[in-house]
Amino acid sequence: SYCEQFITVIKNLVLSCLIISCFTCHSTLPFKSLGSARFFFFMYLKEVSYVIKYFFNLKQALRGTGLLTSDPRLKDCMQQIHQAVQESVGTAMMDQELFRKCVGSNIVLLTQAFQRKFIIPEFESFTSLINHLYYNAQAQKGGKVANYIPQLAKFSPDLWGVSLCTVDGQRHAIGDTNLPFCLQSCVMPLEYALAVHEAGTEQVHKYVGKEPSGLKFNKLYLDEEDKPHNPMVNAGAIVISSLLKPGSNKAEKFDFMMDYLKKMAGREYVAFSNATFQSEKETGDRNYAIGYYLKEKKCFPSGADMMAALDFYFQLCSIEVTCESGSVMAATLANGGICPITGEQVLSAEAVRNTLSLMHSCGMYDFSGQFAFHVGLPAKSGVSGAVLLVVPNIMGVMCWSPALDRVGNSIRGIHFCQELVSLFNFHNYDNLRHFVKKLDPRRQTGHERVRPQTTFLISHNANKVKLKDKNMCPDSTMDTEELKSMEALESLV
Template structure:
């Protein structure tokens, strides 16, 4: 049992989350005189901990989720080495913690009381792996972070075509609280105040205020995996008392007939203020982000909350419009969907991998969390999470999705397959990218072995003349490349290898030769 618990902790699945709770971890201690009593239940796996004394049996009950344990033992989660990954996250967190710039938002009295020293980051992967560092259990208001969530709910319930009759899809190029419409006479997008107010008016139009709020709150609860969700009435009242700009936007929208027929503008504003005052923690907020990363399926409960179309639309708009006037810069440098809020929160989504929630109340001049933006930038500078990081010739970054050894295994397969196929062009690319051209497979065979056995004279010539590989490497059967060429009667290859062996002098280690010892003559001959 100790081993199983250790593996579960290494995967960093939350011990309080339903995925682990559903494993029904039960340790049954029974004091007996001579031998343990074994209890066998249907569809339940019982394991005895041999480290326990005979007088006490620890029985591990695992039900319904043997697949989850299998994933843990085989490291088949989306981030296999989660401990190493989170150690990097913690280091970036500590670096951002030292930053002292920014000011707490003061135009809403309740937000002005926020502690500027708060700094927390939580993440949740699409497999339910969890990690938190800093002040991650302190409730805070979603504020503008609720905008993409409300939009996703409206798309899931009403459909894309209907919703976008009333709100656009383009960045406005203006401040988020401007009184401005696009050329079609509707708000530019759901991430600005005007668009968010209109989207709020579309939800459950046939219901009263209380029913509308309960409907959205239930959706948000499901997105958060039924984790912490609260409501700050003080912030709600403060928003109403100081929301002159939003009231002005509401009346402007009403004048321009931007609301559906029969909609009460004041009721729409009330719902908007209420939703901005919904409270979460970094931990529950990260689950919301992970639900978006997981195509609308909550990774904690496994429940399908949002439609795939709603998630796709939401992430697209978060990518282009989610960070106020910094959206273009954020898309350029970070390349991930995100939404910031004046409470100091940043909801960050790494599609198909994880969701994150950052909290630090001090804001930069554009209204984004000063520490949060820096954290996101450093995260993407270290890991290849940027949308376009996987293009060719991109700077090398860490890929936490790859298992240890996976990259090397893939390069060996590619190298040997190119030699087998006689693909000199591919081998030339590998050599120019500083690949070790003497890598061995599980049988200790190199690319030169394979090329010699297949009789590819051009490949053998390239590997010997350009790459200067070692011709005396023995495979598991004690054969060198020349032996393979002789065995399969490839006379041209035999002649090439015999001549090369006579002149070969191992002046450098093969790693050095692969990394940087291709001479100018060899490079010119390859080109």
């Protein structure tokens, strides 16, 4: 079919462009895209052309790699393809210049994708296992929807969604992943990370501690230094809200935080629920009590307005995301503060390290110790039913199901996280060398584990192209013995 032809050809094209570039340039750029694209377009396609509307059906080809056609990094490529389809008449064919124009700006990303060089190379196999975990968790019953905030009580306990985003921007979602819900306490690590990024660790921890409290998240209780125990409980988050953008008015603070969260989410869905905000204010007696207690103990920085800090805290808890946008936020933390789908540095490495440390020890209310023991990953839960999970250097996950257990964590979210580390070696203390009973999705299978240099041997249809003549790659430093070794690998292709 045309679609199968497209998948085969585009994989070979982008793979070949990268290989030839290794031997044709030594510049700081990975390849000379114009020359490589032209060379392989004619080498592989020669007189063969494809109908534009079929050749440019990228969606199916990208799905297996984990990339979405809506990925911001592919914006230019997708626009060029759309324009080519719109301008084509009948069976208009693609030529070399059109090909170069469409994929040239994204050749590196496409090469990584089709060479399976992303953090999770076998993405389709991985996501099929994720789906299995999702359905297992869906079978978990019981729990109650939070009802002390009226707006939260309106959600069905049967809602359940899981979305993930890797540090390379691979995406997967299953279930109710496009329904907006409020971050609630899941905003606490994001708020803290921004405070550390802006003011520094030392300044922030003058006002808030680093220890788990062992108490319910909304207790009127401080540590021995008369500071909130950590930024992941209500008292700590209220104090942190007073440290953000000091000297600014309420509107400026809110806009500042919203812009930051949108950067974290790669400009995906981030909104504000005014109804939840009003509901929080009307039913927030406990938080007002905490605020006055903090004021009595002089926990706020000099000149801070306690009521303004509470208002800002209520606003932050009322910010809406979806599982999809929330997973990108988690992936930004997993990626050292760099948003995977935009490449923007949102947070400093110091802010991310501190945030993940506190999420690991304090992020799951008074279930934090159990979660750290069994799951061993940084996470933060919220009474909306959200669980923001970070697998450092691999991916971020957002789970959401409004049915909560007795301590306020999502029943399905907890079950999913536990099953995830039971299947994959994601626990912080899984031994990667000797713990062979778990799966490592970062590994390639079969002949794909062979070093990238072995891709000298490229197959297109039934014809093999062997780059054995060093005249084809005059800048190569490989000696005769290495070339012989490459020839010996032909049987693997």
